[in-house]
Amino acid sequence: MKRALINIDYTYDFVADDGSLTCGKAAQEIEESIVGVTKQFVECGDYVVFAIDTHQRNDNYHPETSLFPAHNIKGTNGVELYGQLNAYYKEIKDVENVYYLSKTRYNAFLGTDLDVKLRERGIEEIHIVGVTSDICCLHTAIEAFNKGYKVVIHKDAVASFNHVGHEWALEHYEKVLGATIV
Template identity: 30%
Template structure:
């Protein structure tokens, strides 16, 4: 495992779906706790932070393919898409609202990263094998270097989390725990 050489002028922290309606899932609170030091590190180094949430205008803008395993449905509270307050989203942070799994498709995230000269993204959030992995695959196709902080992610099963972290992420970026990441960059 090679050491990380981060230039905070060329690196962005991209946080996927740490919003009130999603962090309620098992493991969500722990992901928020692991993400807080990342936010702090990027703030201390004037790094670019993008908070990504998923929300829908009227529900008709949500993907609705015919599948064998439909997405969970149900009532969403009025604050469902709001970022959790523990992360302390600031006015200078860049927020992205997506309407599908990945944070790049149909948003201006790529444009905003490129305008700032970002070459590397650090990814964390929920769900490992859905929002995070979809964003990671898009970022890979767009040519970004990536670092995955795997214990600042969770999903609906350990098996699904491990599959992304063991078989997908190492092929498209560098995989680290929070402790490994922090010791590499400090």
């Protein structure tokens, strides 16, 4: 079965202590795992997608504007991948099986060419890592399930700023989406 890794929103604004919408320590604690999983997929020749939340400055029409502080603004360091993942991405960004995808909604499929890219490659199984487990990772997993993909969640490579939401999402992935938790 052909597989892909969807690496969601592991950016400065979501991870760094001074990020504008940070998961803080919970996200920082998964750094080694998220980099390790990403390296494994790249080295195996699997398709690796960096699905990164990207917003425009002063976009008062975006639905998140009233829910969250401004974050991942295009052209700022907030939208850059965080820490070791950023350093690794710079090494692999031109590798054929690596794709950087800017997204504007929680769901990485919505308004993007993600489904087309996956289907072109015959991908049947999607592995998800990143933040936040109960928002962007969850909405992407739900859409993947609805599109018929097998979903795998890397438990040690997802995090949230909401511990209760994180635990709920892990159960939801498994019990409602039939996802494999590894």
